Amino acid sequence: MKKNMIYTITAIIVLFVLVYIADTTLDSYILRILNLCAIYTVLGLSMNLINGFTGLFSLGHAGFMAVGAYTTAMLTMPLATKQMNFFLAPLISPLDKIVWPFLPSLLLAGLLSAFVAFLIGAPVLRLKGDYLAIATLGFSEIIRVIFTNTQRLTNGALGLKGIPATTNLWWTCGTAAFTVFIMVSLINSSYGRAFKAIREDEIAAESMGVSLFKHKVLSFMIGAFFAGIGGGLLGNLIGAIDPLMFRFFMTYNILLIIVLGGMGSITGTVISAFIITIAQEFLRFLDEPIFPSVPALPGLRMVVFSILLMVVVLFFRRGLMGTREFSWNKFFGFFSKKPLAKGGAE
Amino acid sequence: MNVLKTDNITMQFGGLTAVKEFNLELNKGEIVALIGPNGAGKTTAFNMITGVYHPTRGRILFSEKSTVEGKEVYTEKDITGLRPDQITGLGIARTFQNIRLFKDLSVLDNVLIANHLRINSNVFEATFKLPRYREEEKQMVEKSMNLLEKVGLAECKDEKSSSLPYGQQRRLEIARALATNPSILLLDEPAAGMNPKESEDLTVFIRKIRDEFDLTVFLIEHHMQVVMGISDRIYVLDYGITIAKGSPYEIQNNQRVIEAYLGVDEDA
Numbered sequence: 027m028k029k030n031m032i033y034t035i036t037a038i039i040v041l042f043v044l045v046y047i048a049d050t051t052l053d054s055y056i057l058r059i060l061n062l063c064a065i066y067t068v069l070g071l072s073m074n075l076i077n078g079f080t081g082l083f084s085l086g087h088a089g090f091m092a093v094g095a096y097t098t099a100m101l102t103m104p105l106a107t108k109q110m111n112f113f114l115a116p117l118i119s120p121l122d123k124i125v126w127p128f129l130p131s132l133l134l135a136g137l138l139s140a141f142v143a144f145l146i147g148a149p150v151l152r153l154k155g156d157y158l159a160i161a162t163l164g165f166s167e168i169i170r171v172i173f174t175n176t177q178r179l180t181n182g183a184l185g186l187k188g189i190p191a192t193t194n195l196w197w198t199c200g201t202a203a204f205t206v207f208i209m210v211s212l213i214n215s216s217y218g219r220a221f222k223a224i225r226e227d228e229i230a231a232e233s234m235g236v237s238l239f240k241h242k243v244l245s246f247m248i249g250a251f252f253a254g255i256g257g258g259l260l261g262n263l264i265g266a267i268d269p270l271m272f273r274f275f276m277t278y279n280i281l282l283i284i285v286l287g288g289m290g291s292i293t294g295t296v297i298s299a300f301i302i303t304i305a306q307e308f309l310r311f312l313d314e315p316i317f318p319s320v321p322a323l324p325g326l327r328m329v330v331f332s333i334l335l336m337v338v339v340l341f342f343r344r345g346l347m348g349t350r351e352f353s354w355n356k357f358f359g360f361f362s363k364k365p366l367a368k369g370g371a372e
Numbered sequence: 373m374n375v376l377k378t379d380n381i382t383m384q385f386g387g388l389t390a391v392k393e394f395n396l397e398l399n400k401g402e403i404v405a406l407i408g409p410n411g412a413g414k415t416t417a418f419n420m421i422t423g424v425y426h427p428t429r430g431r432i433l434f435s436e437k438s439t440v441e442g443k444e445v446y447t448e449k450d451i452t453g454l455r456p457d458q459i460t461g462l463g464i465a466r467t468f469q470n471i472r473l474f475k476d477l478s479v480l481d482n483v484l485i486a487n488h489l490r491i492n493s494n495v496f497e498a499t500f501k502l503p504r505y506r507e508e509e510k511q512m513v514e515k516s517m518n519l520l521e522k523v524g525l526a527e528c529k530d531e532k533s534s535s536l537p538y539g540q541q542r543r544l545e546i547a548r549a550l551a552t553n554p555s556i557l558l559l560d561e562p563a564a565g566m567n568p569k570e571s572e573d574l575t576v577f578i579r580k581i582r583d584e585f586d587l588t589v590f591l592i593e594h595h596m597q598v599v600m601g602i603s604d605r606i607y608v609l610d611y612g613i614t615i616a617k618g619s620p621y622e623i624q625n626n627q628r629v630i631e632a633y634l635g636v637d638e639d640a
């Protein structure tokens with residue numbers, strides 16, 4: 027037990043060193059990809075809590091991200107940039123007078139997202155399966171349409187430009203590590219067990235005294251909190267956001283990550299967030315003309331992911347990791363050649 | 373003194389009356405059985421008591437135990453229309469006719485989940501493993517291991533619950549129900565699919581837990597040997613109507629019950 031703690035602390039220190047080295051030596055293209063990997067880890071984990079651990083088929087993630095991204099952007103943008111952005115109609119007060127530091131903005135983004143999740147979750151979470159999926163999908167579209175039309179609050183379809191690029195590898199990897207810690211700890215607590223009970227069998231869970239409403243809303247809100255933070259990190263990484271960024275496609279990307287990694291596996295989500303994000307960059311050549319005689323087929327890259335998703339759903343229903351998790355014992359057991367029966371690590 | 377009373381509860385699904393004016397009285401410490409042919413409405417009656425269905429008419433009254441100035445006081449409480457988790461919280465736990473374990477979770481986790489309703493720590497304390505939560509978690513694990521030992525499943529605590537043999541799954545379901553600290557235990561066909569030896573063991577086991585946990589047991593069962601051997605009193609349902617109630621001996625000799633089970637000879 028103690029030993030594993032030491033391993034974990036060592037791993038965190040190694041991570042910090044790696045982040046430091048990466049941050050100082052790598053070029054901005056690779057840094058951008060690594061940042062996206064970490065952000066997608068946060069987003070994947072937050073969606074996995076709702077869909078994978080609590081078994082609620084929710085497709086509203088883009089909506090929560092939009093709330094988070096806009097909140098962080100609006101709070102961190104310098105006043106001059108705000109004035110430049112809002113040339114069609116002036117920004118409503120008090121937003122035109124305040125500028126917040128990044129951390130409190132991110133936290134508020136998460137809290138606001140969680141609050142929105144409560145408002146939408148309270149009526150909608152009594153639905154099950156596909157019905158819940160449709161309702162939450164509708165919710166995320168509603169958010170997008172609202173943001174397109176509130177000119178004085180979000181600058182409408184023009185979007186926001188010149189958001190300070192505060193997000194760096196420290197922020198993203200730090201948040202990702204923090205999210206992993208929270209998720210692991212939550213899932214292994216009594217509340218996490220209650221979430222899993224709801225996933226396994228709602229009727230039995232309710233008969234064992236687990237309040238379905240309370241726990242579903244709780245899981246939904248925690249998921250939305252981290253989705254909001256992920257959205258905020260993304261907005262301040264890219265530097266420009268507009269409502270079209272938060273279409274269903276965004277939710278689909280995250281869904282792909284959690285299905286591929288394994289619904290209900292934190293380890294799987296982290297691994298597949300990195301794989302998918304890196305693959306999306308490295309497959310860019312598919313969008314360009316491959317043979318001189320064939321014209322370019324933009325979007326061919328995404329076909330690969332769609333096929334991948336189909337293959338996973340058809341042949342590897344449980345994804346990369348199923349519901350299994352990484353543990354130090356398994357990790358060292360993998361390397362030690364001793365078979366279990368002869369005293370090898372479990 | 374009675375711990376649970378139903379007052380003319382009726383359940384209608386559209387035009388079909390599944391249970392009509394069912395009057396049940398459970399006295400403290402009793403083992404009461406509910407029998408009847410297939411489709412008689414036994415499970416529906418169960419579902420009304422546990423809050424899965426809301427009765428169309430009638431009331432369900434539960435005597436809640438509380439301690440006032442060191443004395444045990446029972447206050448009658450109307451629990452009609454409460455949610456299943458609220459009813460479990462008051463102290464009525466159940467098992468299911470077709471086993472409903474949390475299949476992918478370990479045996480120990482299954483029992484631990486049933487402890488969750490008594491938790492005092494909030495989600496922050498649980499996530500950050502603050503002292504109060506740690507203490508509660510320790511107690512939960514201890515209590516669950518105790519229960520698993522009682523039902524003879526302590527050795528397979530880390531196994532997936534769906535990998536257990538059928539008989540052990542039934543026991544695990546009972547252990548899980550006991551973990552909610554019930555005062556009334558409702559068992560829906562606990563002996564289903566068991567051989568004569570296993571059902572005999574079950575009879576002994578139910579008596580044992582009744583005494584040990586100070587329970588009142590209400591069960592649905594088809595195995596007449598089990599029912600007659602274990603029950604203090606029996607209710608018989610047929611097409612939703614209570615056709616008889618009384619001691620096992622009275623029921624065995626009741627003409628209407630025999631007719632309901634064997635059918636009537638039209639010529640006679």
